[in-house]
Amino acid sequence: MALRTEELMLNMGPQHPSTHGVLRLVVTLDGENIIEVQPDIGYLHSSVEKMMEHRTYFQNVSLTDRGMDYLIALQNEEVYCLAVERLAGIEVPERARYIRVVMNELQRIASHLVWLGTWGIDLGATTVFLWCFREREMIMDLFEQVTGGRLHHAYYRIGGVYADLPEGWAEQCQRFVDYFLPRVDEYDALLTANPIFLARTRGVGVISRRDAIAMGASGPVARASGIALDVRKEEPYEVYDRMQFDVPVQSEGDCFARYRVRLEEMRQSARIIRQALRGLPPGEIRTRVPMTMKAPRGEVYVRTESARGDLGIFLVSDGGETPYRVKIRAPSFSNLYALTEMMKGWKVADVIAILGSIDIVLSDVDR
Amino acid sequence: MDRRVSIAARVARGLEALAIGLGLTWRAMLRPKVTVQYPVEKKNVSHRFHGLLGLPIDPETGKDRCIICFQCERVCPSRCIHIEATGKGKERVLTRFDIEMDKCQYCGFCVEVCPTEAIVFAPHYEASTYNRANLLYTLDDLHKLAPKEPIATGIVRTNGRKHR
Amino acid sequence: MSPERIAQFLERFPRVRDLAAEQRAEQAREDEEWAAKQREWQEAVERAKAEGKPAPRPLKREESRVYHYHGPTFGVEREELLDVCRWLRDNPEFDMSYLSFVSAIDWRDRFEVVYHLRSPARRHSVVLKVPVPRDDPRVPSVTGLWRGAEWHEREAYDLLGIVFEGHPDLRRILMSADWKGHPLRKDYVYEDPQWLVEVASQRQREIAATGEDWEGRGSRS
Ligand code: SF4
Ligand code: SF4
Numbered sequence: 001m002a003l004r005t006e007e008l009m010l011n012m013g014p015q016h017p018s019t020h021g022v023l024r025l026v027v028t029l030d031g032e033n034i035i036e037v038q039p040d041i042g043y044l045h046s047s048v049e050k051m052m053e054h055r056t057y058f059q060n061v062s063l064t065d066r067g068m069d070y071l072i073a074l075q076n077e078e079v080y081c082l083a084v085e086r087l088a089g090i091e092v093p094e095r096a097r098y099i100r101v102v103m104n105e106l107q108r109i110a111s112h113l114v115w116l117g118t119w120g121i122d123l124g125a126t127t128v129f130l131w132c133f134r135e136r137e138m139i140m141d142l143f144e145q146v147t148g149g150r151l152h153h154a155y156y157r158i159g160g161v162y163a164d165l166p167e168g169w170a171e172q173c174q175r176f177v178d179y180f181l182p183r184v185d186e187y188d189a190l191l192t193a194n195p196i197f198l199a200r201t202r203g204v205g206v207i208s209r210r211d212a213i214a215m216g217a218s219g220p221v222a223r224a225s226g227i228a229l230d231v232r233k234e235e236p237y238e239v240y241d242r243m244q245f246d247v248p249v250q251s252e253g254d255c256f257a258r259y260r261v262r263l264e265e266m267r268q269s270a271r272i273i274r275q276a277l278r279g280l281p282p283g284e285i286r287t288r289v290p291m292t293m294k295a296p297r298g299e300v301y302v303r304t305e306s307a308r309g310d311l312g313i314f315l316v317s318d319g320g321e322t323p324y325r326v327k328i329r330a331p332s333f334s335n336l337y338a339l340t341e342m343m344k345g346w347k348v349a350d351v352i353a354i355l356g357s358i359d360i361v362l363s364d365v366d367r
Numbered sequence: 368m369d370r371r372v373s374i375a376a377r378v379a380r381g382l383e384a385l386a387i388g389l390g391l392t393w394r395a396m397l398r399p400k401v402t403v404q405y406p407v408e409k410k411n412v413s414h415r416f417h418g419l420l421g422l423p424i425d426p427e428t429g430k431d432r433c434i435i436c437f438q439c440e441r442v443c444p445s446r447c448i449h450i451e452a453t454g455k456g457k458e459r460v461l462t463r464f465d466i467e468m469d470k471c472q473y474c475g476f477c478v479e480v481c482p483t484e485a486i487v488f489a490p491h492y493e494a495s496t497y498n499r500a501n502l503l504y505t506l507d508d509l510h511k512l513a514p515k516e517p518i519a520t521g522i523v524r525t526n527g528r529k530h531r
Numbered sequence: 532m533s534p535e536r537i538a539q540f541l542e543r544f545p546r547v548r549d550l551a552a553e554q555r556a557e558q559a560r561e562d563e564e565w566a567a568k569q570r571e572w573q574e575a576v577e578r579a580k581a582e583g584k585p586a587p588r589p590l591k592r593e594e595s596r597v598y599h600y601h602g603p604t605f606g607v608e609r610e611e612l613l614d615v616c617r618w619l620r621d622n623p624e625f626d627m628s629y630l631s632f633v634s635a636i637d638w639r640d641r642f643e644v645v646y647h648l649r650s651p652a653r654r655h656s657v658v659l660k661v662p663v664p665r666d667d668p669r670v671p672s673v674t675g676l677w678r679g680a681e682w683h684e685r686e687a688y689d690l691l692g693i694v695f696e697g698h699p700d701l702r703r704i705l706m707s708a709d710w711k712g713h714p715l716r717k718d719y720v721y722e723d724p725q726w727l728v729e730v731a732s733q734r735q736r737e738i739a740a741t742g743e744d745w746e747g748r749g750s751r752s
Contacts, residue, residue, distance in 0.1 A: 042707070047714055065474075087601070134401055146415070148413070154475055154476070162479065189387055189391060190388050193380075193383070213628050214628070214678045215678050216629065216631070229651050291442065299598075299600060301631075303631070312631060312632070312647075314634065316636055327634040327645070366705060
């Protein structure tokens with residue numbers, strides 16, 4: 001006797017602990033197999049693009065912190081400030097550019113640590129979560145001493161940074177990097193050989209190189225599929241062209257490859273921090289820009305490599321005190337779209353592993 | 368037959384991974400603890416910490432240093448500072464200096480633009496209350512809140528000057 | 532992109548406007564005008580000196596009205612858009628296999644749909660701008676060329692009301708499905724979304740009117 005089966009629609013979210021935010025996944029299931037996944041987004045939409053049209057160029061810096069991806073606040077500020085600086089032709093002093101590189105990379109490590117910890121907890125590895133947050137706390141302390149904020153910094157300014165590094169901070173940061181690198185090896189030892197972890201990630205959620213490009217994936221997701229793309233190498237901004245680092249690439253395109261890429265990225269970031277701290281030149285930290293600056297008429301598209309991928313801002317100015325139109329190209333948005341392809345054919349238990357592996361932040365998706 | 372071999376191999380691998388993991392965990396147990404029991408213990412905040420805002424009293428004059436220039440009100444991205452003043456010239460006095468702390472995003476722009484460093488960050492961050500109305504900080508609150516020793520001064524215009 | 536490639540592109544599509552070149556020409560014209568004005572002023576100064584009169588006031592250059600493009604930017608007609616995109620994607624010289632984003636700008640009298648294309652292999656990128664009239668904001672969808680365009684086009688539809696013809700599933704993505712208006716338009720006026728409550732209660736009434744309770748819904752008949 002043949003069993004009669006039918007498709008089942010399952011709602012995961014919008015408030016599900018594994019979705020890392022308010023995301024709703026409408027999963028179509030055939031038994032335990034996933035036929036289709038439709039992410040439903042917009043629960044965190046704050047229309048930051050519209051808000052930016054109503055605030056001056058100067059005020060917008062603090063808006064990018066929380067309106068975009070809150071885990072990489074400094075990298076959001078970076079892309080915004082770069083866009084305005086390129087539009088208005090403002091030079092940034094050398095020292096500020098080095099400081100920005102150090103801060104960006106610290107932010108990248110902090111973001112990857114949150115990802116590794118929460119993903120570990122998704123897969124049942126509680127220890128990694130606690131360890132990652134222990135190290136992240138140290139980065140937050142480092143941030144607090146420089147910027148005054150732990151999550152939302154408002155530290156970069158158009159034309160430089162707000163304040164110089166405090167005395168002794170560079171050495172402290174250096175010590176942190178020395179402490180941090182062996183810790184990455186520990187996460188590696190804890191997870192990479194773990195058979196349960198391997199069974200849940202290796203070969204799971206594969207996206208091919210072609211699909212990844214066509215669907216607009218970027219960052220670690222694309223690099224895990226064999227696309228050796230990194231804006232820091234491709235179109236170096238700030239002083240990344242003077243830094244020596246490798247772009248980790250894996251070809252499998254599965255969850256495990258994405259994990260390997262991010263782990264290696266943390267090591268590379270630490271390497272960049274070391275170089276930048278060593279090369280830190282003395283001098284000015286900020287070009288004075290009038291508080292009510294006006295950008296000349298025009299438009300510019302600036303891309304940077306954030307912890308999630310290709311973060312860009314398309315800035316249009318009509319010559320006024322506020323931007324005329326801001327378009328944020330959010331990496332999580334495109335990576336989440338690629339999820340629809342990754343999920344096909346996997347079991348419902350893999351949803352959590354795959355979703356965690358692409359590392360989305362919902363405030364970046366919805367903006 | 369080879370099924371049994373593979374099971375044995377898998378068990379061996381599992382045990383090895385377990386040994387590595389547990390070994391690490393044991394070693395980590397011997398390291399000093401980093402957990403802070405928050406409400407009982409507290410961490411010191413740094414000099415630049417963006418805490419609550421305050422208007423410190425200048426010990427020399429017994430008044431705050433605000434010269435009523437409205438710069439902070441204008442620059443605030445959340446538009447949460449409200450200033451009113453009466454009088455002319457030297458006699459100008461503040462009649463109202465309210466900060467809606469529930470709207471404030473602790474960006475520090477007001478601290479940055481203030482020409483006299485009249486408005487500063489205080490090292491307090493525990494502002495939660497049961498009533499939103501309590502988060503409207505008036506001039507008195509701001510005076511009381513201000514630290515004796517202002518923390519976030521002197522870092523803005525650092526070029527050339529010493530900073531802390 | 533190298534000038535040769537741009538020339539090749541323009542040769543293939545003669546109707547495409549090279550906006551960056553137009554900007555340079557306009558800038559040159561403005562510079563020219565400014566130089567002429569300065570010469571005139573110089574002459575006036577010398578004349579005044581010769582006649583012993585006070586010198587005329589120095590000139591102040593007014594703000595430039597030129598619209599600056601940073602990078603290769605092209606204006607494309609919407610009829611031609613699909614051909615241009617397909618050519619750019621499939622021509623190995625250009626190889627634009629990556630679509631960064633699709634969005635639009637509201638210029639009050641018209642919309643401009645913006646496409647940012649990139650070639651990961653050749654490391655160049657290009658911005659295409661498609662002007663569309665405000666009362667008829669339609670453009671062909673590029674989802675057939677880049678799958679990733681799907682959500683970006685839905686977003687542009689949601690926030691600016693651009694209709695992408697041929698899109699497989701054009702509905703709102705960020706705002707709720709019942710939202711009125713397109714928030715990123717310049718003439719959008721925010722009103723308290725009280726009507727959303729009415730929509731919700733209306734829907735509840737509809738469900739109640741069917742006479743089904745929760746047990747009855749989704750039963751396996
Ligand atoms: S910290 Fe920022 S948001 Fe708060 S009152 Fe000052 S300017 Fe306004
Ligand atoms: S900027 Fe400073 S001096 Fe001016 S009104 Fe504000 S607090 Fe007073």
